[in-house]
Amino acid sequence: METWEQNIHELTGVYVLDALADSERDSFETHLRVCPSCVAEVAELRRAVIGLAGEASFVPPAMLWQRISENIGCRTAEIT
Numbered sequence: 001m002e003t004w005e006q007n008i009h010e011l012t013g014v015y016v017l018d019a020l021a022d023s024e025r026d027s028f029e030t031h032l033r034v035c036p037s038c039v040a041e042v043a044e045l046r047r048a049v050i051g052l053a054g055e056a057s058f059v060p061p062a063m064l065w066q067r068i069s070e071n072i073g074c075r076t077a078e079i080t
């Protein structure tokens with residue numbers, strides 16, 4: 001049987017994106033005080049998220065849009 005405590009290590013991503021319920025966030029922040037590996041993961045994910053946010057303020061490279069539109073194109077082609 002899975003418990004909250006067993007799954008809490010997997011919540012780093014959700015926590016960084018601020019998508020946890022208040023009670024879950026409180027529990028996770030309590031967990032962070034005793035779990036260095038989650039602290040490290042949160043720090044790493046935060047850097048990644050900040051990096052993405054920083055890039056979003058710039059015009060994305062044409063290559064990126066091309067890749068996105070190709071992906072969308074593939075998906076649309078599969079549907080139709």
Ligand SMILES: [Zn+2]
Nearest residue numbers: 008009035038
């Ligand atoms: Zn943990």
